[in-house]
Amino acid sequence: MSRFLLIPLMVGVLSACSTVLPERSIGRSFDDTNASVAIKSQMLRVEGFALDGVDVEVTEGIALLTGRVPREDDRQMAECLAWSSPAIRNVANELEVGEGQAFRDRTRDTQITARVNARLVSDRDVRSINFNVETHDGTVYLLGVARNRGELERATSHASLVEGVSEVISYVRVAGTDLNLPARGERRASACAGEALPSLDPGNSAPNSGPQLLGGPETNQ
Numbered sequence: 001m002s003r004f005l006l007i008p009l010m011v012g013v014l015s016a017c018s019t020v021l022p023e024r025s026i027g028r029s030f031d032d033t034n035a036s037v038a039i040k041s042q043m044l045r046v047e048g049f050a051l052d053g054v055d056v057e058v059t060e061g062i063a064l065l066t067g068r069v070p071r072e073d074d075r076q077m078a079e080c081l082a083w084s085s086p087a088i089r090n091v092a093n094e095l096e097v098g099e100g101q102a103f104r105d106r107t108r109d110t111q112i113t114a115r116v117n118a119r120l121v122s123d124r125d126v127r128s129i130n131f132n133v134e135t136h137d138g139t140v141y142l143l144g145v146a147r148n149r150g151e152l153e154r155a156t157s158h159a160s161l162v163e164g165v166s167e168v169i170s171y172v173r174v175a176g177t178d179l180n181l182p183a184r185g186e187r188r189a190s191a192c193a194g195e196a197l198p199s200l201d202p203g204n205s206a207p208n209s210g211p212q213l214l215g216g217p218e219t220n221q
Contacts, residue, residue, distance in 0.1 A: 059143035061089035
């Protein structure tokens with residue numbers, strides 16, 4: 001019975017998104033969610049690398065990687081795998097190399113995120129639902145879309161005023177402006193440096209296709 005209840009529920013969710021997220025398209029939101037799940041799944045399956053401590057958050061085609069990994073090779077492979085999703089336009093590799101984060105620090109970061117979100121929600125001049133807040137080691141990362149530069153500045157200010165925040169880093173796009181990034185293929189090749197790269201394209205479901213090796217033509221810019 002739950003399968004039949006899901007359809008009207010999903011329609012309601014889509015209707016809500018279409019009314020409160022004019023700066024973010026429904027298609028982009030689904031692409032972000034699917035990319036995040038696919039990247040994390042690939043990280044957990046890849047052999048020879050310790051990527052279980054990597055947190056992946058995708059918003060507006062930007063993959064934010066936070067957490068800690070044991071080696072620099074792990075950090076580089078995590079970025080390479082993030083680029084393997086065709087929905088990704090930019091990778092913000094904020095991974096640190098070292099021991100994992102203590103439970104107390106993770107709890108503190110969770111509290112900071114909640115407080116930043118609360119400040120955004122309470123400000124009528126900020127459309128909080130267009131922002132995604134992530135915190136790691138006291139650094140707050142803002143992702144999403146701001147309606148204008150003033151709104152972005154207000155959101156950044158709110159984050160900086162929360163107790164325990166050491167830095168605020170914004171990957172927020174201002175509506176109507178381009179990210180002005182280098183070609184996707186160029187950045188992907190640089191991150192992977194010749195590594196075998198599995199495809200995360202859901203449309204590429206051919207059996208036994210194996211990993212893709214970099215060096216061929218890049219068609220998704």
